[in-house]
Amino acid sequence: MVPKISVILPTYNVEAYISETLSSLFNQPVPLFEVIVLNDGCTDGTLEVIREHFGNRHELRIVSQDNQGVGEARHHGLSVATGEYVFFCDPDDVIDPGLFAEFAARYEADPSLELFYFSKRSFTEGSNGRSFNRRKTAASREGWFDSGGALLQDLILSEKYHAAMWQYVFRKSVCDRFKVQLQGRAHEDHAFSMCIYLHSQRTYATSADYYFYRERTGSLTQSQKTLSYVMGSYEAYRNALAELKKHVRTLDMGSAVALKFIERNVSALINKCVKQQVKLPHGLTMQTWQDAHDCRVGLHLRLPVLLPHALYLIRRARALLKR
Template sequence: MAKTLLSVVIPTYNVENYIVECVDSLLRQIDAPNEIIIVNDSSTDGTLALVQQQYGHLPQVRIITTPNGGAGKARDTGIEAAQGEFLFFCDPDDIVPDGFFAELQQVTDAHPEVDLFCFSSQMFEDGQQSVTRPKVRHEQFGLHSPQEVLARLLNNGSYTSAAWNYAVKKSIITQHQLRFVDRVHEDHKFTLSVFVHARHAWVSQQVYYRQRVRSGSLTNSRKNDDYFLQRYNAFMQTYGILKHNLDRSPLKNALEKAYLMHSFRLMIYLSLYNGTPVPEYVINAIRFMGGQFKPANAKEWLLINRPRVFILLQKYKVTKELKKAA
């Protein structure tokens, strides 16, 4: 009997306009016993009826409905149900280009020790699929330490905690009891833990994920004060995971610094693009936590030692960018 190499988990809520394109991009590649698990998070539109009609008869598709609890809990439900050796978390409005599953299969056949499969990604505006821009950018390919892969993404500024950033062996998730749990910013701790605990990564040269940017989604909507506080708390908890789980890694100090610099910049840009002041607790964290590391260049020195000046300069840059886009 053929083994189930891959389980794709798709948390789904009110996406009847997008879910077919997403699932069809996967069905072109995935046959049973591999599986696509659609976790319907109590959608109130026609999503459930649509996926039941389109895919309910297919052996490689499983449809599960849960009480509404957010994407994180829906993914956790998918983890519990998954039979695959690898798990891949796909958002329901995005697209997975051809070749993803074929390369995963080739890599795991040739390198059974691989427990993390990484690839680059692109973003596209809803309704304009031909207009893309890079998201995750890998620059070295083949077999690598997952911590080395993480460090490179942090340093080139393209790291994302999004759970669609990789496919990971379920044994890593099970062994370290990883779950998404929270409703907002639920993927920060999970994804960082995956990179910390995995032992062998394969980095593909291909772009295997296309992220749709659409108005009205949580990613693209205006944020309130609670959102920023929860984002900061997720950052602090994730940084704690990094500090306490890399004692044997020669990259420990470099990764701690890279994660801090990357997170500080992201939290600043989140506020600036939202049109709201950078929270005081973020500025205090930059001064206190950033001060323990030696800056590598003038930009890092300014961020750590003169965060308000750094923010003013970035505000000028963001304002120009927003005016140009308007």
């Protein structure tokens, strides 16, 4: 029993990597229903590589648009996908052959499956070949969860949660339960992923490393972060938190989940501001207190939640002393 799976690849100027990515998809033992390459205005030889090596694949669909960024590309891809399930993939990464085989097995065991989560590893390439990092994103337990929210709770409390859209396969109809918003060139996945977890029902999480993320110079996540990028990350956090607030009372440990989510994100924001030598967003302390109150967190002696501005000053002073 293999359901129809739509793979969506937002693509922009990756001619050196796209062949390996597509090969890792087309060489899966489980057939894919369609692989949609969303050409976001490529100006290099990416499309030529695709047509030369994979032009005869019946699963391949190339959809083009003017360059608008990964958010709009993903949104466009989602709108034209016709499969029952969707998997977003970045065009320079590598997929393990076991991904869709296990997904199909879990689907066969329970066709009501709506969310399939897996672990990932990142890698770099050098003169001595590829170097892989250790796994950091597996859930604390492998197996079935009654809902995506239950898995989300596990991931956040164990500090394994990441918003990456390529770390799960989901039933497309889940998107009918919330307003899909995918915009911009960075951070577009935060609110979307939060909604997918919170609105999914039957869920399975495997500890297997099925996705291999390529860290490379020049990619968006590895490039220098500007002020607008840092502030954009704060806005993305606020959008994701707004979705979590709507469901925090439905989670078994909702207040603890909210506390951990707020603490980690505010702490990460402080680090970004210190590194880029920019000020914290105006009113961050008061807003964080309000968020904690909204989520019934209460007062906790954790500096990112209690005194984020003071923590910023401490970390900035340490950074200055190191220079």
